Amino acid sequence: MRRTSFFMPTLRETPKEAEIVSHRLMLRAGMIRQASAGIYSWLPLGYRVLKRIEQIVREEQDLAGCQEVLMPTIQSADLWKQSGRYDDYGKEMLRIEDRHGREMLYGPTNEELITEIFKASQRSYRDLPKLLYHIQWKFRDEVRPRFGIMRGREFLMKDAYSFDLDFDGARRSYNKMFVAYLRTFARMGLKAIPMEADTGPIGGDLSHEFVILADTGETAVYCHGDLLERDVLAAGVDYDSDLMPIVESWTKAYARTDDKHDPEAFAAEVPADRQVERRGIEVGHIFYFGTKYSKPLEALVTDADDAQHAVHMGSYGVGVSRLVGGIIEASHDEDGIIWPDSVAPFAVGLINLRAGDEACTRVCDELYAKLRAAGVAVLYDDRDESPGAKFAETDLIGLPWQIIVGPRGVKAGKVELKRRATGEREELDGAAALDRVAG
Amino acid sequence: MRRTSFFMPTLRETPKEAEIVSHRLMLRAGMIRQASAGIYSWLPLGYRVLKRIEQIVREEQDLAGCQEVLMPTIQSADLWKQSGRYDDYGKEMLRIEDRHGREMLYGPTNEELITEIFKASQRSYRDLPKLLYHIQWKFRDEVRPRFGIMRGREFLMKDAYSFDLDFDGARRSYNKMFVAYLRTFARMGLKAIPMEADTGPIGGDLSHEFVILADTGETAVYCHGDLLERDVLAAGVDYDSDLMPIVESWTKAYARTDDKHDPEAFAAEVPADRQVERRGIEVGHIFYFGTKYSKPLEALVTDADDAQHAVHMGSYGVGVSRLVGGIIEASHDEDGIIWPDSVAPFAVGLINLRAGDEACTRVCDELYAKLRAAGVAVLYDDRDESPGAKFAETDLIGLPWQIIVGPRGVKAGKVELKRRATGEREELDGAAALDRVAG
Numbered sequence: 085m086r087r088t089s090f091f092m093p094t095l096r097e098t099p100k101e102a103e104i105v106s107h108r109l110m111l112r113a114g115m116i117r118q119a120s121a122g123i124y125s126w127l128p129l130g131y132r133v134l135k136r137i138e139q140i141v142r143e144e145q146d147l148a149g150c151q152e153v154l155m156p157t158i159q160s161a162d163l164w165k166q167s168g169r170y171d172d173y174g175k176e177m178l179r180i181e182d183r184h185g186r187e188m189l190y191g192p193t194n195e196e197l198i199t200e201i202f203k204a205s206q207r208s209y210r211d212l213p214k215l216l217y218h219i220q221w222k223f224r225d226e227v228r229p230r231f232g233i234m235r236g237r238e239f240l241m242k243d244a245y246s247f248d249l250d251f252d253g254a255r256r257s258y259n260k261m262f263v264a265y266l267r268t269f270a271r272m273g274l275k276a277i278p279m280e281a282d283t284g285p286i287g288g289d290l291s292h293e294f295v296i297l298a299d300t301g302e303t304a305v306y307c308h309g310d311l312l313e314r315d316v317l318a319a320g321v322d323y324d325s326d327l328m329p330i331v332e333s334w335t336k337a338y339a340r341t342d343d344k345h346d347p348e349a350f351a352a353e354v355p356a357d358r359q360v361e362r363r364g365i366e367v368g369h370i371f372y373f374g375t376k377y378s379k380p381l382e383a384l385v386t387d388a389d390d391a392q393h394a395v396h397m398g399s400y401g402v403g404v405s406r407l408v409g410g411i412i413e414a415s416h417d418e419d420g421i422i423w424p425d426s427v428a429p430f431a432v433g434l435i436n437l438r439a440g441d442e443a444c445t446r447v448c449d450e451l452y453a454k455l456r457a458a459g460v461a462v463l464y465d466d467r468d469e470s471p472g473a474k475f476a477e478t479d480l481i482g483l484p485w486q487i488i489v490g491p492r493g494v495k496a497g498k499v500e501l502k503r504r505a506t507g508e509r510e511e512l513d514g515a516a517a518l519d520r521v522a523g
Numbered sequence: 524m525r526r527t528s529f530f531m532p533t534l535r536e537t538p539k540e541a542e543i544v545s546h547r548l549m550l551r552a553g554m555i556r557q558a559s560a561g562i563y564s565w566l567p568l569g570y571r572v573l574k575r576i577e578q579i580v581r582e583e584q585d586l587a588g589c590q591e592v593l594m595p596t597i598q599s600a601d602l603w604k605q606s607g608r609y610d611d612y613g614k615e616m617l618r619i620e621d622r623h624g625r626e627m628l629y630g631p632t633n634e635e636l637i638t639e640i641f642k643a644s645q646r647s648y649r650d651l652p653k654l655l656y657h658i659q660w661k662f663r664d665e666v667r668p669r670f671g672i673m674r675g676r677e678f679l680m681k682d683a684y685s686f687d688l689d690f691d692g693a694r695r696s697y698n699k700m701f702v703a704y705l706r707t708f709a710r711m712g713l714k715a716i717p718m719e720a721d722t723g724p725i726g727g728d729l730s731h732e733f734v735i736l737a738d739t740g741e742t743a744v745y746c747h748g749d750l751l752e753r754d755v756l757a758a759g760v761d762y763d764s765d766l767m768p769i770v771e772s773w774t775k776a777y778a779r780t781d782d783k784h785d786p787e788a789f790a791a792e793v794p795a796d797r798q799v800e801r802r803g804i805e806v807g808h809i810f811y812f813g814t815k816y817s818k819p820l821e822a823l824v825t826d827a828d829d830a831q832h833a834v835h836m837g838s839y840g841v842g843v844s845r846l847v848g849g850i851i852e853a854s855h856d857e858d859g860i861i862w863p864d865s866v867a868p869f870a871v872g873l874i875n876l877r878a879g880d881e882a883c884t885r886v887c888d889e890l891y892a893k894l895r896a897a898g899v900a901v902l903y904d905d906r907d908e909s910p911g912a913k914f915a916e917t918d919l920i921g922l923p924w925q926i927i928v929g930p931r932g933v934k935a936g937k938v939e940l941k942r943r944a945t946g947e948r949e950e951l952d953g954a955a956a957l958d959r960v961a962g
């Protein structure tokens with residue numbers, strides 16, 4: 085993409101309304117624009133990141149045997165009355181009346197609807213287990229939306245639902261999602277720690293939230309240092325095997341947020357030199373809630389002896405749009421965003437330091453064509469701007485690699501390659517630079 | 524995907540509420556399920572098709588130089604009051620009041636919001652042209668929703684918007700979208716014909732609707748036979764070139780729907796042996812509407828002489844979810860759906876005729892592994908059902924290829940390969956079958 089045609093309305097000044105760094109940087113980088121309170125439009129740079137995050141979530145759900153569906157945003161109030169949550173949910177639920185006066189709502193979550201879908205066709209233990217997920221926009225009418233897309237009203241969430249005959253089956257499904265979440269966040273370059281959690285309005289007996297570490301995070305986190313040293317992806321996973329040992333290895337070590345922190349237990353369970361205090365952001369939450377919805381909604385399955393049971397369920401959420409902000413909170417410096425390679429909107433920023441210069445432009449055009457031919461996503465800054473303005477903007481938007489082409493280098497047959505995360509720079513010829521960023 | 528674990532709740536009986544063939548087949552094949560009137564959940568089989576259609580639309584928009592954004596579903600009423608459409612839209616607009624009593628709405632289209640986004644940063648002719656699109660769920664509160672997802676209330680639409688300094692620029696953008704639409708529908712295996720159209724509530728001076736041919740279509744179509752014989756994709760396209768000759772070659776020939784049909788002009792303009800009367804379905808609509816929104820919303824750009832002009836705009840819609848039904852209307856027989864390869868939910872249905880037989884299962888398992896390794900999407904019917912039930916279901920769901928493995932064939936080292944569209948069958952060895960479906 086050429087910068088001259090790319091729609092990326094960056095801002096020079098830091099918008100006053102933005103209280104946290106991710107909100108400031110997303111507005112400054114032209115990733116989002118507020119449409120109304122707590123509701124955002126995603127501009128091309130931001131949307132590219134959102135799609136990449138969504139795709140990682142999708143791939144890991146698929147790998148864990150979860151099947152993708154899509155439920156609508158607008159639901160009838162009827163099911164929510166049946167489950168008893170219509171009144172419980174309060175003003176956070178956006179209630180709507182359609183032209184015929186029917187009570188509708190903008191789904192804040194989907195336990196009721198997925199249970200209804202399940203029960204319409206699945207009636208036997210032979211149909212189980214089933215794991216279904218969707219990635220869909222939700223609405224929660226927060227009284228005071230803030231922090232940009234981190235706590236917006238309309239937000240993109242992946243929610244999965246498991247259906248099993250009994251607790252043992254449900255536990256296996258729970259463990260699959262537990263491991264899938266570890267992998268999902270690791271692929272985004274995040275350190276995510278599962279923490280025992282309250283079950284809140286979803287209800288249930290067993291629940292973990294996944295908290296990513298970020299110095300500017302919303303909550304304090306206390307955990308055993310071992311949890312930060314694991315290489316989740318290198319370990320691989322076989323979802324057909326017993327995952328309990330993996331889950332236990334994560335849950336037996338101390339890991340709690342502020343509201344559940346117990347200083348005495350922390351001191352007793354974790355050696356002083358392994359005690360870690362950091363800050364974090366919740367980006368995922370998993371629940372086992374048994375028959376809480378299947379009973380009132382009468383989602384019954386027969387076992388091998390033809391006896392009927394309410395199906396055992398769990399639900400599993402990832403804040404997909406929230407993660408865009410979460411990753412920025414976890415990965416930025418004073419100059420701007422530092423995207424992990426796996427979610428970067430472009431892998432490379434190609435900077436022509438002198439857009440009017442024929443030799444520079446020729447080298448840039450060639451590199452641009454070669455990068456595209458190699459399938460490398462590249463943003464080519466071909467504008468007639470000062471080098472300083474180009475450097476500042478490329479740092480701000482956080483592309484992992486910068487290839488800088490200037491008159492001096494071109495004479496010597498060299499370009500400069502900069503790694504955004506470390507600031508390391510080296511001079512090399514164009515072909516070598518191409519190899520490095522494509523490798 | 525193994526059929527035993529795939530969530531595809533097919534129906535044996537034809538649902539009574541379904542009036543048209545695509546609605547009937549989508550329900551029977553377990554592609555969708557009604558959530559409430561005119562609102563559907565997409566089950567895995569249906570969602571796979573929807574995603575493939577969406578991806579073709581996206582690729583062709585990108586190719587034409589259109590950049591993807593995502594605007595929210597919920598909009599503030601303010602902009603609509605400014606444009607004057609808040610009152611015009613009537614009861615089809617789903618109006619919502621949030622917890623603070625602010626007037627909101629579920630976007631039925633996005634001219635206002637995209638104009639607001641544009642004007643916040645783009646102020647000069649140097650920023651032009653700009654083509655922005657998004658693929659987002661819309662809501663129109665139809666008084667009597669019917670025909671399944673063909674005329675639902677919540678539906679997925681691609682809407683693009685162009686911004687240019689003057690009519691000439693806008694016409695170039697319009698032509699790009701015109702050609703992009705021809706390519707988009709052709710890639711889905713459809714015969715799409717652009718037809719001069721009324722501009723309706725969007726307003727404007729220049730407008731075409733794209734109608735696909737389907738015997739069960741909603742409207743009569745009258746056109747010159749030449750229009751049906753063109754190979755749009757083979758012709759290729761250079762979006763930097765002048766596209767007017769391509770557009771004119773399509774628009775000069777007679778092509779009208781029912782409401783615009785003029786029998787005398789038809790007789791005069793088209794030789795009798797080239798007169799085609801068919802039925803069709805509208806799946807796309809493009810508009811040039813000049814400054815209709817940019818004037819009231821004050822989206823101004825300066826020209827090279829620093830004079831200000833309201834920006835010239837167009838909008839360009841494709842009914843993405845509607846296309847799922849449209850393709851079925853255009854491509855089915857009495858046994859079920861016939862998916863074009865480009866949008867099929869799986870390329871291959873692999874049928875084990877005797878699930879209990881060791882030799883059959885071994886051959887199937889091997890083929891299944893090889894197909895997956897080759898990146899071929901395959902649905903493996905490993906159920907313990909009768910051959911008849913398996914044949915009927917595989918025909919119903921319309922996968923382009925069927926590989927049928929039975930005891931007799933296995934003894935002879937053969938499998939049967941069936942092409943769904945033609946019914947052609949041949950016996951060949953497994954490796955040859957694999958080559959055919961992967962090729």
